[in-house]
Amino acid sequence: MSCVSTADLSRYLLIGQVSRRGCLYAGSPRIAAYTLFRSIRQIRGASSHAATLAQVSARAVAATVSPLRKQLKDEARALKASGKKKKNKADNQAVPGWELTVGIEIHAQLNTARKLFSPAATSFNDVPNSHVALFDVAMPGSQPLFQPDTLIPAVRAALALGCAIQPVSRFDRKHYFHWDQPAGYQITQYYEPFARDGRVVLHARDGIAPADGDRVEIGIRQVQLEQDTAKTTAQPGNVHWLDFNRVGLPLVEIITRPQIRHPATAAAFVRKVQMLLGSVDACVSGMEAGGLRADVNVSVRRADEAGTGRLGTRTEIKNLSSFKAVEDAIIAERDRQIAVLEAGGVVEGETRGWSLGSTETRRLRGKEGEADYRYMPDPDLGPVVIGEDLVSHLASSTGVLPDAEVDSLMDTYGLSSKDALSLMLLDDGGRIQYFYNVLGELERGLGLAGASDQRHARLAANWCLHELGKLSDLSSDLCMTRDGECRIPSADLAAILSHLHRQEITARVAKDLLWGVFRGEVSVGGVAQAIDAGSLWFHEISEQDYSRLADAVVQGEDRVMGEFLRFKQGKVKAYPQGKLMFLVGKMMRAGPEQQMDPASAERVLRARIEGVYLPALVAS
Ligand SMILES: Nc1ncnc2c1ncn2[C@@H]1O[C@H](COP(=O)(O)OP(=O)(O)OP(=O)(O)O)[C@@H](O)[C@H]1O
Ligand SMILES: [Mg+2]
Numbered sequence: 001m002s003c004v005s006t007a008d009l010s011r012y013l014l015i016g017q018v019s020r021r022g023c024l025y026a027g028s029p030r031i032a033a034y035t036l037f038r039s040i041r042q043i044r045g046a047s048s049h050a051a052t053l054a055q056v057s058a059r060a061v062a063a064t065v066s067p068l069r070k071q072l073k074d075e076a077r078a079l080k081a082s083g084k085k086k087k088n089k090a091d092n093q094a095v096p097g098w099e100l101t102v103g104i105e106i107h108a109q110l111n112t113a114r115k116l117f118s119p120a121a122t123s124f125n126d127v128p129n130s131h132v133a134l135f136d137v138a139m140p141g142s143q144p145l146f147q148p149d150t151l152i153p154a155v156r157a158a159l160a161l162g163c164a165i166q167p168v169s170r171f172d173r174k175h176y177f178h179w180d181q182p183a184g185y186q187i188t189q190y191y192e193p194f195a196r197d198g199r200v201v202l203h204a205r206d207g208i209a210p211a212d213g214d215r216v217e218i219g220i221r222q223v224q225l226e227q228d229t230a231k232t233t234a235q236p237g238n239v240h241w242l243d244f245n246r247v248g249l250p251l252v253e254i255i256t257r258p259q260i261r262h263p264a265t266a267a268a269f270v271r272k273v274q275m276l277l278g279s280v281d282a283c284v285s286g287m288e289a290g291g292l293r294a295d296v297n298v299s300v301r302r303a304d305e306a307g308t309g310r311l312g313t314r315t316e317i318k319n320l321s322s323f324k325a326v327e328d329a330i331i332a333e334r335d336r337q338i339a340v341l342e343a344g345g346v347v348e349g350e351t352r353g354w355s356l357g358s359t360e361t362r363r364l365r366g367k368e369g370e371a372d373y374r375y376m377p378d379p380d381l382g383p384v385v386i387g388e389d390l391v392s393h394l395a396s397s398t399g400v401l402p403d404a405e406v407d408s409l410m411d412t413y414g415l416s417s418k419d420a421l422s423l424m425l426l427d428d429g430g431r432i433q434y435f436y437n438v439l440g441e442l443e444r445g446l447g448l449a450g451a452s453d454q455r456h457a458r459l460a461a462n463w464c465l466h467e468l469g470k471l472s473d474l475s476s477d478l479c480m481t482r483d484g485e486c487r488i489p490s491a492d493l494a495a496i497l498s499h500l501h502r503q504e505i506t507a508r509v510a511k512d513l514l515w516g517v518f519r520g521e522v523s524v525g526g527v528a529q530a531i532d533a534g535s536l537w538f539h540e541i542s543e544q545d546y547s548r549l550a551d552a553v554v555q556g557e558d559r560v561m562g563e564f565l566r567f568k569q570g571k572v573k574a575y576p577q578g579k580l581m582f583l584v585g586k587m588m589r590a591g592p593e594q595q596m597d598p599a600s601a602e603r604v605l606r607a608r609i610e611g612v613y614l615p616a617l618v619a620s
C-alpha cells in the first residue's frame with residue numbers, strides 16, 4: 001500500500017476526504033466530513049450545531065439497526081416468494097468424502113466504565129462521537145494510558161473459558177489502514193497474550209451436531225486484550241458515517257484451536273461462549289445487540305487426508321453477528337471450497353464476507369498474513385503484570401457457570417434443558433433474572449418457598465418464555481434490563497400467575513391481563529383491581545352445567561363417538577385424545593368461557609363418555 005503524504009493525512013483528519021486513490025481505501029468512498037469535525041468539536045466542547053447533527057445521526061443509526069428476528073422473517077418471506085426450498089440444516093452437517101475444519105475468533109466488548117487506553121467513558125447507543133479522547137482519534141502527541149480496571153472482566157472471561165492467566169503479557173501494534181482506525185494500527189496482544197490454553201465443553205443439549213456425540217471439547221489457544229474500531233454505518237451514495245465512541249473500547253479476542261468439525265457445533269460454541277461471558281458479567285451484551293462478533297476460519301480436506309496432520313487452506317469470514325449466520329456461512333463456505341477443489345482449482349487464503357439470508361460468501365480481500373500486519377511491540381506501553389492474588393480473588397468470586405445453572409434449573413424446577421437454555425440466553429441474561437424475580441414474588445405470594453411440587457415454577461418459566469415472547473416480535477420492546485425488570489413488572493406478572501395458579505382466574509383472563517399491563521391499560525400494582533373492575537374472577541359453572549354442555553356437543557358426532565367405541569372394543573390401541581379435545585373445544589365455545597376450566601370440561605366429558613354415551617352405544 002502506498003504511503004500517505006502529510007497533506008493527504010491532514011485532509012483525512014480534518015475534512016475526511018482523500019484525493020489520492022489507493023491511499024486510504026481503494027475505492028475512495030466519501031467519508032461524511034462532519035463526522036470527524038464533530039468528533040473534534042465534541043472533544044473541545046460540543047457546539048449546538050454538532051449536537052443537532054449528532055442527534056440526527058443517532059436517529060438515523062437507530063433506524064438502520066434491523067433486529068435479527070425481523071431479518072429472519074424477511075428472509076423467510078423472500079425464500080417463500082422465490083419458491084425455493086431450503087436444505088434442512090440438520091442433514092447438512094457433513095459432506096461425504098470431505099472433512100471440515102473450523103477455528104473461531106470471537107471479539108467481545110468488555111464490561112468496563114472506560115476505554116482500554118483512555119479515560120473516555122464507554123458508551124452504547126449514546127450520541128455518536130460524544131465520548132472520544134484525543135488518543136482515541138490518534139491526535140499527534142497523545143499517548144495511551146492503560147486502564148487497569150479492564151483486567152477485571154477480562155480475567156473473569158478467561159477464567160470462565162478455563163484459561164491459564166499469564167503473569168506478564170504485552171501489547172503489540174498490528175498495522176492496517178482503514179478509516180475506522182485513526183492510528184493506522186490496532187493495539188492488541190499478538191506475541192504475549194494475557195491468557196492461554198483454555199477449553200470449552202459443549203454437550204448435546206447445547207445444540208452440537210449429532211455426529212459430535214454427547215460432548216465435545218474445543219480448545220482455546222489464547223485470549224488477548226485489544227482495542228475496538230470505530231463504528232461505520234453505510235449510507236446511500238457510498239457515504240459512510242463514523243462513530244468514534246466505539247474506537248478504543250476494550251475487547252477480548254478469543255481464539256480457538258482449529259478443532260471444530262461441524263457447522264452446528266460452531267454455532268453452539270459461540271452461543272456457549274456468549275453465555276459463559278454473561279454468567280461472569282464480563283461482557284456488555286450479546287450478539288444481537290452487537291457486543292459480540294465472530295470471525296470463522298474455514299478449511300476442507302479430503303477424508304483420506306485426515307491422518308496427514310495437514311489442514312486445508314483456510315478462508316476467514318469476518319464479522320458474523322448471529323449464531324444462525326455462523327452456521328449458515330460455514331455451510332456455504334465449506335460447499336464453495338469443495339466445489340473449487342472438485343473442479344481441480346485451489347482454495348485461496350482470503351477474507352470473505354457474509355450477509356444474512358444469502359447463500360454464498362463473497363470475497364472481500366486476500367487474507368492478510370503476519371507480514372502484512374507488521375506486528376511490533378508497542379513502545380508506548382509497558383508490560384501488564386497480573387498478580388496471583390487478583391486471579392485467585394476473581395476465581396473464587398465468580399458466579400455460577402452456565403452448565404451448573406442449567407443442571408440446577410432442570411433438577412430444582414423440572415424445566416426442560418431447552419427452556420432452561422432459552423431463558424438463560426435471552427436478553428443477555430436479563431430473562432433468566434426476570435424468571436428468578438417472578439418466581440421469588442410468586443413463592444412469597446403463595447407461601448410456597450421450598451415446596452417440593454414445582455408446578456408453579458414451571459408455570460412461571462412458561463410465561464416468562466412463551467407468553468412474554470408473544471407480546472411482541474421484538475424482544476427489545478420488552479425493555480428488559482440485566483437486573484431482570486421490564487415493561488411487565490415482575491411483581492405484576494407474579495400477581496397474575498398467583499391468581500392463575502390458585503384457579504381464581506382463567507388462562508384466557510390471565511393472558512388478557514398480561515396484554516393490559518404491556519399496553520399500560522392495567523396500572524403498575526393494579527392486577528387485582530383490574531380483575532375486580534372487569535368482574536373477571538373465576539366462578540366456575542357446576543358439574544351439572546358441564547354435563548349439560550357435554551350432552552349438547554356430542555349430538556350429531558356419531559363418527560367421533562365411533563372412535564371411542566373402537567378404542568373400548570380394543571380395535572385401536574391409542575385413546576382418541578385428539579377427538580376428546582375437539583369435543584372439549586366445542587364445549588368451551590358453547591358455554592360461558594370465563595366461567596369454565598378446560599380441565600374440568602375434559603374430566604366431566606371423559607366420565608360421561610365412559611359412563612353414559614358408550615354404554616348407550618353398545619346397547620343400541
Ligand atoms: N487450516 C485451518 N482451517 C480452519 N481454521 C484454521 C486453520 N488454521 C488456523 N485456523 C484458525 O484460524 C484462526 C486464526 O486466528 P488468528 O487470530 O490467530 O489469526 P488471523 O485470523 O490471521 O488474525 P486476525 O483475523 O485477528 O487478523 C484460529 O481460530 C485458528 O484455529
Ligand atoms: Mg485474530
Ligand SMILES: [Mg+2]
Pocket residue numbers: 105295316
Ligand atoms: Mg482472523
